[in-house]
Amino acid sequence: MTAVPLSDDIALRIGLAARILPEIGVARLLRVLDSALGLPPTADTLERLRLRDLRQGADGALADLEPERLKDALAILRGEVGDTQPPPLPEPYVEGELPGSIRVACASDSGEQLDGHFGAARRFLVYQVSTAEIRLIEVREIDDGRAEDDRNSYRAGLIADCQLLYVASIGGPAAAKVVKVDVHPIRLGAGGEIREHLRALQDVLAGHAPPWLAKVMRQGVAPAGGAA
Template sequence: MTVDNSLPRCVALRIALAARQLPDTSSGQLLRILLAALDEPLTEIKLNGLTVKDLKNAADGSLREIDGALLRQALSTLKGENEEDASAQIPQPQPYREGEMPHSIRLACTSNSGERLDGHFGSCARFLIYQVSATEARLIAVRPAPNIARLSVDHSAERVALIGDCDLLCVLSIGGPAAARVVNSGIHPIKRGAIGDIQPLLTELQQVLAGDPPPWLAKLRARAAAEQRSARAETTS
């Protein structure tokens, strides 16, 4: 279901963007929740008076268990406070050839705007893919995520396949079944507690790689190194 065409354009856009920030929530579902909380017609003035409590208590309670940070982010979008972030330019990846960054690992980050970690695994707009070593961090790909409106309830498989070449996944939020599927695919998920720029995360990861990484990360790096050697061998053969 799409957002009602009779809505003011700015309201419809805010609802569509806010739905992207909530786990497994379509714009049509969010519209129904807002109508239950605010009644018709939906206006900017009504959205500006909305609270997190209103969202949690509205309709069937489907938003009640969603992480508070995600609800606050969606609420800010509904009020138009994130319009600058939403229109932020999608970052451009840098050239990269397989195997050219020795001892590096590949990281996927869930993102909705700019170069920020601000997405739920099941509803983010895109995955930003980084190749990270102790001395360098490079954005190598931007992969648009599939539209949840056209997928089945269990749509995580397609998203996992999209990042299947990655070693790590960093998310703002992820559901239990989806996290299990990510782990079973050989990808280690990391949940961050707050929305923010990705650069500090990359710096933190580089520092860990430069020091004495924990066993799970050392194992991932060793696996990545073997894959990179294989890629280089195929290139030269």
């Protein structure tokens, strides 16, 4: 395939989408986009891209891939996963400083927004949450190049010291990997400000927590610093 002129934004989208579809790669993904939309892809044409277009493009080159990964790639290609704000700075935290607290990982792509798809989020913001305080203790950047054969297990490992995962979107197989490391995934499709969701969690912690959450609270937390 001859070189395709791409804007910096579109080239970044395609590169990020290819990262979560490593068996496809950039060149093959461009062939799929050519089949579905024509080249060069633009912001306008990518906005019209649908899941079926990815599955059917280039004679079904992506048809056998897991639906959740295709959805994550689609979100990136359509520009729904952005990085308009840098992550916030973590706050000092000493283990045991917030008695009765739990640790919550939040999938994020921009600032302190809950806008991350599990398979495509660029970072996990990790908070220590008690009834009295919400403290951001770590920003864990994600490098899928270290995932070897299983991206979902790699990402789950990054948050294995947490008790809850807040995420905008997560597929069934990915959720199973998260549960396997004893983290409870909570999908909040509307997204929004992370701290708003955590304040709602504080209300639950202060009241009558459901049995699964009460059990988490009794178990306590592991030391900060996720798997790398």
